[in-house]
Each structure stands twice: as structure tokens, then as C-alpha cells.
Amino acid sequence: MTGHDAPPTHGLSTGPATSLAYHTGTWRTERPVYVELSPPCSLACPSGEDIRGWLGSTQEGAPGFEAAWRRLVSANPFPAVMGRICYHPCQASCNRGELDEEVGINAVERFLGDTALAEGWELPAPTTETGRRVLVVGSGPAGLSAAYQLRMLGHSVLVREAAGEPGGMMRYGIPAYRLPREVLAQEISRIERTGVVIECEAPVTDLDAAQREFDAVVLTMGAGVAHHVDIPAGAASKIVDAIDVLRDVASGRPPLVGRRVAVYGGGNTAMDAARTARRLGAQDAVVVYRRTQEQMPAHPTELQDAIGEGVRVQWLSTISQVEGQTLTIERMELDEEGRPHGTGEFEELDADTVMLAVGQDADLTLLENVPDIHVSDGVVQVDPTTLMTGRDGVFAAGDVSPGSRTATYAIGRGARAAKAVDAYLAARVIPAEPAPREATYDRMTSWYYSDAPKQHRGELEAARRVTGFEEVLTGLDAEHAVFEARRCMSCGSCFECDNCFGMCPDDAIRKLGPGMRYEIDYDYCKGCGICAEECPCGAIDMIPEVK
Amino acid sequence: MTTVHIPFLQTGTLAVGGRLLEDEERSVQSQADRPSSLTKGHRACQGCAEALAARWVMDTAVEAADDKLIVANATGCLEVFSTLYPESAWKPPWIHSVFANAAAVATGIAASLHAQGRDDIRVLAQGGDGGTVDIGLAAVSGMFERNDDVLYVCYDNQGYMNTGVQRSSATPTSARTATTPAVGCQPGAPVGQGKSMPKIAMAHEIPYVATATVADLRDLEHKVRTAMSIHGARYLHVLVPCPLGWGASSAESIRLSRAAVQSGIFPVIESRAGELTDVQPIRQRMDVEEYLRPQARFAHLFKPGGEDALDRWRAMAERNIRHYDLLGERS
Amino acid sequence: MREVLEGSQAVARTVARCRPGVVCAYPISPQTHIVEALSVMARTGELADCEYVNVESEFSAMSVAIGASAAGSRAYTATASQGLLYMSEAVFNAAGMGLPIVMTVANRAIGAPINIWNDHSDAMALRDSGWLQLYAADNQEAADLHVTAFAIAEELEIPAMVCMDGFVLTHATDVLELPTQEQIDAFLPGYEPKQVLDVLHPTTIGTMAGPESFTETKYLQHLRFLDAADVIQRWSDRFHDTFGREAGGLVARYDAHTFDRDREAPGANAEDIVVVAMGSVLGTLQAALPELRAEGIPVRLLGVSSFRPFPGGALRDALGDSRHVVVIDRALELGSGGVLTGCVGRALAGTRSRIHSVVAGLGGRPILEESLRDVIRRAHSRDLPTLEFMDLKAGGIPRPPVGATEVAR
């Protein structure tokens, strides 16, 4: 040979995977970054639950249930209760509604709540004891939520409740066919087992005294006083407050209401009153409401359920007079702004009992001689961030303060008040929360989600319902709850579907293992954007590359 | 169509993987330690579906062959972007000879392995539509006809992309390419020309013919696995959008494939011994516009005078839907 | 064992005894008898552990050979003429990739006009394809050359064509002594590829090279071609030592008087006219030249055995002091002259040699001894032009019947 020893393959052949030497990342003009956005469900949940998170754990099936429940109760200690009575605004906002039907979040919540009760799962014990004492006035959802959260933060909490049993409206307002009392009792006693002390039949009547005894006070007295309207009525007429009827039923003293009952009002209380009347033996329960169905404050499902049980509704009607068993009803019409006005046309309606359900007011006798706590519109005014009233160390949450009058809102506000109290006791300011970025439906690639209809909860047959206070809605079984949870699209949060990893034409994404998600290898990522485009849940942003 | 049975898990079979899947239910591409037979550092354009499909196909084939796979590649983008000396993005043993002969080179490899008594080593040949439908057709047809033990994969990006986007006989009607400009009374690729390679393959009555796209990984992996379970000549035709040649955004390659299938333009089928044995039904009917509009090569269809061409596309979709019963009306 | 055999049969049997792993071919005259014989042997099992692939074209024949060779098999094919051109892209590619395929070229003219008869224009068209080209003077050499061709190609990792004149050799019957299976097994090492598609040690074969490495890659191939001359000579020597007869080598020397092949024959003298030729015409010349010697014309015969690599050094050695060369050329570079002449001229550049190009035997035209002698006599008497078309007919080509061209229009 002439002395050269280059192999014949030189210049032609090469070793495998030698392309790693070439870094295609320099081609990039945009880079993908993983983001964690807020899903519309959580943004709409007044309790501030990490719905996506606990649905995610539920998706794993039985092994994930307890973790799911723990994620849930970190925000809301009443999943079994709320899984029954919450009006679930989360579901109205759920992105899945754009694809087929919204996720049955509430049903899964109840499943987790019931499972926890059956399994005897306990709330966590506080990890520290601060030695600070907080008084909570009232044991409705706002009060118990505040108490629970304060306890979790290590404070000693005493709840004083005027009524004979704790629970507020959950105990004395919402009928048992929607919320069985033993469910409520179990969830309350579980809170007590964290160290929260509840004293019943212990109305708080002196705020100054309370403040001397406690480092902070949270007012959650609710709105338990019936609002009144003036209706000319004869002496023989039987007019009662719906809220009182409900309270009496809840206290085990069901009143006699007669065969025909008229309920005046269009809210949830009206619906519950009418449905309760049916259960108390009324053949005919008529809801008289001034406006139209669209304007009705009652939750659509409540109306539906009532109608399903034979309740009738007379729209655009007011009771102008009650004389004996005869009601005079005036027909109304709406003006341009949608306000009802009398038409001067009248008709008559027979009723043995008229139940008034035209709203509730807060009982503010406790604050009568407390000038520094400002009350307007019938509620206690608070600082919107700290929920502190005009008086230092006194906070307010729930129906007694401004905002929506629902249990979920009460729970959320109670928790917020707890946080504020904690900051107050530590002389800290609550840090400003960054404005959440919403995971909107248009970011998502819904193609990837399996076709899956919502699992509807079974309902008791209407005929069976009206005969008693048995619970109307049954829960999901485990299989269906998991199925329902898996309908969640995990909006805005990587759920490890592997699309980005599998679909990168440049093999530039590393999979880090279960629960660890992925990492983009910017040495090779060319920035094509396929990962962002095909991410089902919209958890990848493409941002311009700054050179 | 896809026979992997997966319980309802949020994303079903359409996503690459899913954290809830059992190991044996996982797609090859979802495995953290997948082969990545076509690895990073290759020089395909951003969003090139040919690069993506090639990794998908090869990884599945490598797994099915227990790491014993040899690959013959035709000239074209896939070859050029993966093997610029001294770098190679391939992990399996791989050979490129010339443009038209990948099928024949593969036959030679298979013959050699057979002569050596190494039938456990499997052979895969691959090329673009040009290398398959046009210049390589004789070699592909010969390989089919002899029923050589080769899986041939055609990555159909509907044109000669490597040379700068010229028309091939797989270029669809009215598409603008560098040699079928959007001028004249019949702009773009001429009407009534072009040929269907899957049909040609089926006419050879070889053991297995299938089409697939990058819009359905599971389906593609299933087909590669099925093909690998059979000996003899097998053909897989994969639609691979080319952002450069199609004038589409690099992020849209998968979306376009999806639209091609869901509009009825690209039937996803399976055939054995010349008989059509399976058809993937349309899941969410889309209009052909969803497929055509994002592609600059069809921009003239959406200008005045493009109506006829657009109608032709609709008619094509209708015809496929009828012919392959893509809406499942007959079954 | 000496036996009476057709050239094609002799080649087929010898190739079979070289134990190829894959044989693939597409039929074309005059190669057909070779591949028919091999396909029969593959069917009967005489050719064991070998796949015979009936391809659909020569392009695929070469491509199958490429695949087979890259996968580690000794690969063989055969073709001619149009077939060689049809596979030409793959022919270049096989060489570029260093795959030691052996191919018999049953030399035949190239159309148009289509012509199935012998000349060298097919192999010459691919003279720069990067293949070795070894020319057989007779059927014994044609058979023997295949044995050394495998050995040389595989040592160098350069593919080799064994060129044998179509019909003149392929279809001619001679008394031949083929190397036996045992002899070949002892002589020819097993194929051990230096690059192979191996699933345990994967490589990428056939990358794309840019301007930054292409020249160097070609330069290395050039060096390897320079190495080839020694390797060819070595295997030829070994063959001679083992079998006691000549096969291949770089050039063939002949005795000045008997014109028998003689590796020891001295170089030519200054007054000698040296006739340089390739292939079967060497046999015709062996028969024709003694008569000129007898007439007192100092003529010598020199065969080119290896056309690629072109053996410039060996050629100059054999020419000795002679500066007067007549090249019998079987292929034409239009507008220039014989192809072999061009190579000889390049080898003798700067030696002030007088070189005649005699283009002969195109498209199967018989090369007559008397015509050859006539050419040499004229060279001797200095009235042979530098380019001569031997036996060119004065009357030219017969014309088509009157009117035919009109009709065709």
C-alpha cells in the first residue's frame, strides 16, 4: 500500500446518533415554556377549591381518593355537605361545557365527602400551637370554615352558637331531603376533633367582653331573620315566614300547613318552602313570584326539582291581599328595564297557608352599641381584603357581610377571614395575590379528550320524594366518580398526557417520570410550536426568543 | 380501527400517552426510554412531520424487531436532514444509496440476511412520495411482486420537497408547487393527474397495506406493529405535512393531518392481500376548508375564481366518504 | 479436470464456487447464459446458502447487490450494454460506498442504433465509475479472473467488473480447466466486510458530504485506487503460483516470437512497434502477428489486463524502449479517437511516443487477422494515420428504400 491508512468508509459512513453534536436550538425564534394557569372552575369556586387538583387525584381511582379528599378539604372541610347543597358555579364555568357537558364536579365532591365519612378519614391535626385565642360568633358554614382554618394555623378556636345545634342554615334552613342531618353532624364533629370547640345555646351578646377574652373575633351570625313585606291581611289568615317553617321542621316540630299552600317569593328559600309544604301534606303548593322565570333568583335546578315534585309557579304575580283562605293576585308586567309593574288585573287563589319567602336579614343586635362597626344595606361592612370590620381585631364573613348568600361563598369568606386573622395576630400584611391567568377554552385542543357524557346522579322518583324527607339525589359510585373525574380536561395544567414529549419532531423534550412532567431541551428545540398547539390543556406558551 | 383497548382515561387513545396508563398500554412514543431512533440534532425544518413520523415508525419497528432492524433510505429530505457527514441522527444501522432504489437495496439486505440465516433481523425501507410513487416505483413494485421480506414506508408530503417543492405524482390537484404555479386557467397541479400509491400497493395483493397520519399515533404504531408481525412485502403510506412545501405554520402539522382525515380527504385504511380490511371512520366531520385554508399552496382556491377547485375538493371528500364509508353509514 | 465448456457456463460455475451470498440479475444478451446457469444452480441447491433474486431491472440488480454487500454478503451480478447504462447510477454509488461487488460485463455495443454485438463501449462508458475493470483475453482467463476479482475487490473494498467480450467469449466453447471448489476455498478468503449493517454495531452508511469534505473523500478514493495496482498484481501472482497459469494482473506480456503469454518477456526494443489491446482481440493478434515477424516487421504484443486502475507504470515498463504504439480500440470517443488510446497516451505523456488509434470491431464487426496485419504494415511503413477506422466500408451504410423517410415524416 502507498502508506495511507484511512478506512474505505472515511467521508461516507459515520457512527449512530452523532447528530447530537449539532445544536438546532440556535434556529429558534420562539420558545415553548410550560405554564400553570388557573382553570375557570376554580376561579368560579367561591370556596377557592383546587378542583382540577382534586379531580386529578380522583382520576387515579381508589388509591387516589384520600389524596383527592385531602386536597379538597384543605379549602373546604364540608365536602359531603357541599357535594349535596352547593349550587356549583364551578360547573357553569367548566370548559368541558363547551365540548359536551360540564364536568360533574359537585357529584365527585360528594363522592369524596361520603367516602371520607365511610372510611373515617380525619382532618389533619394542626402542626403548631400559637396559644392565640379566637372567638367565632355563629356556627354556620362561614363560622365553621373560619374556625377550621384558624385551627389549622395553630390557634385555639371557640365557636359560640346561639342555637341548640351547630350548622347555621345548613342545620336549620336547608331541608333534610337535600342535606341529611347525620352527614352534616359528622362533618361538624370531624372539625371539632381538630380541636375546635363549639358551645351551643351560647349567644354572644357583648362584643367588648368577647374582645377582652379573645385575641380576635370573627362575626358570622348569618342572615336568619325573615324579611317582611306588608300585605293587607285579615285576622283569620294564616301567614307564616318560610324560614320559620323550615326551622320548625328542622327542629322536629313540623307545623300544620293545610292542603293548599302559597309561597310568596322566588328564591331558594321559596323553593325549599314549597317542596317542604308538599312533604307536610299540601296537595297544592303554588309559588307566587313577581317576575319571570329568567329573573328568578332560585337556582334553576331548585326550580326544576320543585316542579318535578308537583309545585306550581305563578309568574308575574303579586299577592295584593289575603282574606281568609283567599288570596288576591295582581298580574304584573315588565317595563323596558325589566321591572315588574301592576297591571290592575286581579284574580283569586285559594290557600290555607301563605308562606313568605321574600328574603332574610341579618340579626345585628350584637352590634347595636358598637358604633365603630359600620352597617349598611343590612350587613356589616368590611375591608374587602382583610374582612376586618371597622373595629380592630373584629372580622366578619358569610351572610352577615356583603356578598353572595350561599354556603360556598360563606366557606370561602370564612377561610379568608381566618387567613386575615392569622396575619393580624402576627402583625403581617396579607401579600397581594397575582392576578390569575385563566385557562380559557380557546387555548385547549379538545380533540384529545375522549368522547364521554356526564354521569348524572340518580334522583329519587318524584312520587316517592314528596312523601318524606329522604334524600333526593343519590351519589355516584366509585366507578362513575372516577369516570366523571376523568372527564376533567385539566385546563391550563399539564396532566402528563405525553403529547409534547411524543410529538416533538426534534426529540427535544425529556420526560422526567411520573408526576415530574417534562423538560424542554433548548439545545435542540427548534421552536416549531407543535407541542404548544397540541397540548390538550393549553399548558404551553410560545414566547418570543430574545437573542 | 385501533385495536389497543384503553379504558376511559381522560384522553383515550388520541393522545400520545397519559399518566394513568398501565405500562403495557403505553404507546412506544410515551416511554421515557423510547428508542428515539431518529434522534435530536437532525436538520429537518421546524415542524416537519416527516421527521416526526419517521421517529414514530422507526421506534415502533425497532421495538417490534427487538432492536434488530436495518433501514434503507431513499434520497430526499429525510435522508438529507438526518445524515450530513460526519453526523447521523439515526441509531439503527442505516444505509442510503440513491433516490430510486431504497426498495431494491432493502431487498438485497433481506436476501443477504436470509442467506446468512438471520431472518430474525428485519428490514425497513423508506422514502418520500417522489422516491416511492415516481422514480422508485419500479423498484417498489418489484419488491412487492417478489413479496420480499421488507416493510416499505412512504412519507407522503405530496411533492419533491428536498429539491425545493416541485410537483410529484402525489401532489394533489390544484396545489401550487414550484413547477405548478398558481397561474393560468387551471392554477396549481393539473386536474385529473396523480396516482394513489396505496391503491397501487393493494393491486399487488401483498400481505399488508395501510395508510396512517401523524394525527393518530396509536393507529400508526398499531399499523407498524401489525406490519412487523407479518413477513413478506408490506407497505405503509404516511401523510406528513411539510410546513415549507405546504406553506403552513410549523405548529400546524398535526392539526392539518387531522383535518385531512376528518374531512375525508385522506382515508386511513388497512388492507390484506389486496382486500380492504379496515377503515378508520371520521370522528368529527370537518369541512375541506379546514384542511385547505391554512395552506398557502391552496391560497388561490379562496380567491375569486377558486370556487370550481374548491368544489372539486368537496367532491373528492364526498367520494372518499362514500367509497370507504367513512361516516360508518353502511356498517 | 479439463472440460469442454461454453464461456458463460465456465464463468457461472466459477462464480458459484466463489460462494456468493446473493446473486441478482436482469437478463440481457449476451449475459443471459451466465445468469441462467446461476439461477439453475441456485434452484438445484448446487449454489448453496445463496439467494438468487430475479429483479425487475438492472438498476435494481445493482441496488440489490448494494444492499446485500452492505449487509455482509458476497454479492454478484452480471450485465451488458444497455443494462450497464441502466444501472449506472447505482454502479457509481456502489463504488462510492466501497462495496466490493463483482459484476461480469459481457461487453456489448450501446445503442442507438441498438446492437447486441460485442465491443467495449458499455464498460468504457463507466470507466470512471470507481470500479476496477479487469479484462479477460479468453474464456479460461474470464473464469479465473472472477476468483481473483472477489479477492481483490474485498481486500480493497472497491467493486470490480470482469469484462469479457460478448458472444466472442460468452458464447464460445473451449477446452477449459476450472478451479475446483477445494482450490477456490483454499485460495479465496471469506468475505469479511470492513463496514457492515450490523444490528449490534450500528453504522450509518451513505451520508451526504458537503464541499468541506467531498474533495478529501475523493482524494482518499484516488489513493485507494493507486493501492489497487499492487493488490491486483499480488493476487495475480498468487494465482499464477497456485494454479500455474496467468489470470489478470496489470498488463499481459507476450513472447516476441511465439506471441505466447509470458510474464518474463523483456520490454520492447526501440525499433519495435508495440500493439496494445484488450480482451479477446489479443487472441486474434496472437494468431496474426507471427506472420509479420516472419516478414521482418519488429512487432510486439502487449495486453492491458487491468483497465481500471490504468496500469501506466506497468505499461511503460513493458514498452521498454519502444516509442511506437498501435492501440486496437473497441470503443470510440466521438470526435476524438479510441478510448483505450486516450489512456495509453496519458500514460506515455512526455515520452515523445508515436501512438496510433485503430478503432476496430465496433458493434460486432469481425476483426480479421489480415486487417490487423495490414494496419501494422502501414504503421511500419509510416503511412498509418493517428486515427484509423479498420475495415471502414467505402460504400458506407445501405440506404432505406426510397420514400421511407418521407413516410416516416
Ligand SMILES: Cc1cc2nc3c(=O)[nH]c(=O)nc-3n(C[C@H](O)[C@H](O)[C@H](O)COP(=O)(O)OP(=O)(O)OC[C@H]3O[C@@H](n4cnc5c(N)ncnc54)[C@H](O)[C@@H]3O)c2cc1C
Ligand atoms: C332555606 C335555605 C336554603 C338554602 N339553600 C342553600 C343551598 O342549597 N346552597 C347554598 O349554597 N346555600 C343555601 N342557602 C344559603 C346558605 O345557607 C347561607 O348562605 C349560609 O348558611 C350562610 O352561612 P353563615 O355562616 O354566614 O350564616 P348562617 O348559616 O346563617 O349561620 C349563622 C349562625 O350564627 C348564629 N348566630 C347568629 N347570631 C348569633 C349570636 N349573636 N351569637 C351566637 N350565634 C349567633 C345563628 O344561630 C346561626 O347558626 C340556603 C339558605 C336558606 C335560608
Ligand SMILES: Cc1ncc(C[n+]2csc(CCOP(=O)(O)OP(=O)(O)O)c2C)c(N)n1
Ligand atoms: C436520480 C435522481 N433524480 C433527482 C434527484 C434530485 N432529488 C433529490 S431528493 C428529490 C425529491 C425528493 O422528493 P420525495 O421523494 O418526495 O422526498 P421529500 O424530499 O419530499 O421528502 C429529488 C428530485 C436525485 N437525487 N436523484
Ligand code: SF4
Ligand atoms: S375541565 Fe376540569 S379543570 Fe377545566 S374547568 Fe372543568 S373541572 Fe375545571
Ligand code: SF4
Ligand atoms: S422541506 Fe418539508 S419535508 Fe423537507 S425537511 Fe422541510 S418540512 Fe420536512
Ligand SMILES: [Mg+2]
Ligand atoms: Mg415528498
